[in-house]
Amino acid sequence: MAYRDLREFIARLEKEGELRRISAEVDPVLEITEVAQRVLRAGGPALLFENPKGSRVPLAINLLASERRMNMALEVDRVEEVADRIRSFIDFQSPQGLFEKIKMLPKLAELGSFFPKTVRSGPCKEVIRRDGFSLLDFPILQCWPKDAGRFITWPLVITKNPETGKRNVGVYRMQVFDERTTGMHWQTQKHGAEHFRRARATNPQGRIEVAVAIGSDPATCLAGILPVPPDLDEMMFAGFLRREPVEMVACETCSLEVPANAEIVLEGYVELGEMRTEGPFGDHTGFYSLEGEFPVFHVTCVTHRRDPIYMTTVVGPPPQEDFFMGHVVERVFLPVMKMQYPEITDVAMPAEGIFHNLMIVAIRKSYPGHARKITNAIWSLGQAMFTKVIVVVDHDVNVQDSSEVVWKALCAIDPERDVQFVLGPSDTLDHASRIQDFGSKMGIDATRKWASEGFLRPWPDEIKMDDKTRARVDALWTKLGFSR
Numbered sequence: 001m002a003y004r005d006l007r008e009f010i011a012r013l014e015k016e017g018e019l020r021r022i023s024a025e026v027d028p029v030l031e032i033t034e035v036a037q038r039v040l041r042a043g044g045p046a047l048l049f050e051n052p053k054g055s056r057v058p059l060a061i062n063l064l065a066s067e068r069r070m071n072m073a074l075e076v077d078r079v080e081e082v083a084d085r086i087r088s089f090i091d092f093q094s095p096q097g098l099f100e101k102i103k104m105l106p107k108l109a110e111l112g113s114f115f116p117k118t119v120r121s122g123p124c125k126e127v128i129r130r131d132g133f134s135l136l137d138f139p140i141l142q143c144w145p146k147d148a149g150r151f152i153t154w155p156l157v158i159t160k161n162p163e164t165g166k167r168n169v170g171v172y173r174m175q176v177f178d179e180r181t182t183g184m185h186w187q188t189q190k191h192g193a194e195h196f197r198r199a200r201a202t203n204p205q206g207r208i209e210v211a212v213a214i215g216s217d218p219a220t221c222l223a224g225i226l227p228v229p230p231d232l233d234e235m236m237f238a239g240f241l242r243r244e245p246v247e248m249v250a251c252e253t254c255s256l257e258v259p260a261n262a263e264i265v266l267e268g269y270v271e272l273g274e275m276r277t278e279g280p281f282g283d284h285t286g287f288y289s290l291e292g293e294f295p296v297f298h299v300t301c302v303t304h305r306r307d308p309i310y311m312t313t314v315v316g317p318p319p320q321e322d323f324f325m326g327h328v329v330e331r332v333f334l335p336v337m338k339m340q341y342p343e344i345t346d347v348a349m350p351a352e353g354i355f356h357n358l359m360i361v362a363i364r365k366s367y368p369g370h371a372r373k374i375t376n377a378i379w380s381l382g383q384a385m386f387t388k389v390i391v392v393v394d395h396d397v398n399v400q401d402s403s404e405v406v407w408k409a410l411c412a413i414d415p416e417r418d419v420q421f422v423l424g425p426s427d428t429l430d431h432a433s434r435i436q437d438f439g440s441k442m443g444i445d446a447t448r449k450w451a452s453e454g455f456l457r458p459w460p461d462e463i464k465m466d467d468k469t470r471a472r473v474d475a476l477w478t479k480l481g482f483s484r
């Protein structure tokens, strides 16, 4: 059974000893970050701040900030189970006989459970406030000392593609400007930004409707950060993850729908002709992302539960909670990458590479230039386009072991020959690229070089002791005075 909502997940965490309630007053300005950081670094539990200073709304943080809690959120023992489920759909063979067709029925029923379902009402409508509301009622964090202000860090921002009518849900931080206005940090290549640009192209002085849900069941919250293809509804992906449809309910003041189980909903619009300075913000790079011009979100209505919980997260020097999210992305999307590029055997994005700076890819190399083909493929694959450095190794290198990768990759390269630079889109958060959103990327071909690639020297074998000697020493081991 999927979690009905955020509070059911929190209750489960508490039951499993994975939640700590904090009743002392703690300030959402900096202090909660510091507490959450220390607890996360110590491998501690999720936190529920019952008395954030200046607000009557409790605040939940670090809910998914461990492998165990992430598995609980996805209701699996290992995240690879999600990948296996994706693979089972990819591997779908067209059925031959009647028996095979019948065997397929449960799979088809499962497919049906992906699609979001519209419902007439839901707990997010317990309180509806068209007037007199204020964002300042919520315990919104100022995460870091040089942040420009308070930021909503885990909003599910919902828009519709003005051309296709398809929904998009993305997590884009929102700087609180005042009681009913925030920034909308749609980075250039993200789907929300594309909706904004398309709407603006036809109606430069118009508006685009935007709804924001804060705090939902964990799979739905997670779906907002996943790099699913454009025009593929993240709520459908959430339905896949939770194996039950996400129930959506109509907004009060616009034509969008929001998850009915949300804790808090902000309805409103973005003015297409309006930009405002946003940031700085202590970001997941571990540095402040600088101020920039971004669209502005105007809130027209707030709906929430009678006793809402404000869900948030902190990004900053790695590793943070978002590392666990990135790990899910790495594992869950591997079968999708493999579908297009079956030569890929494994992929790793180490925490220090903060998603877009470093990807290590193992391939089963089968023709000259194969590694370079894969770097180019990755640079054209959705948000993997941002990957600043790609290291391609042979399939017998364990990409999950950074020290093995550093060792073998450095041994395998003749830098001038094996490093390739390309120009292209870069992550908006990349503060080193020559201009915002555009810069260079590097592919490193750290595979064994072949004669067909012009490498005419012999490639040496890796040193390994032979089995016979190892067995002999095993047998001798205790006699040599060592313990096993």
Ligand SMILES: Cc1cc2nc3c(=O)[nH]c(=O)nc-3n(C[C@H](O)[C@H](O)[C@H](O)COP(=O)(O)O)c2cc1C
Residues within 6 Å of the ligand: 153, 154, 168, 169, 170, 171, 172, 173, 174, 185, 186, 187, 188, 189, 190, 191, 192, 224, 225, 226, 227, 228, 313, 315, 322, 325, 383
């Ligand atoms: C905590 C957190 C904060 C994020 N903040 C932003 C942000 O401010 N702007 C942005 O464009 N992406 C941000 N992201 C990344 C997007 O959520 C992610 O790229 C997502 O896939 C975007 O959805 P889209 O592909 O539908 O555009 C954030 C991710 C996390 C985990």
Ligand SMILES: [Mn+2]
Residues within 6 Å of the ligand: 168, 169, 170, 191, 228, 229, 230, 231, 232, 234
């Ligand atoms: Mn999207």
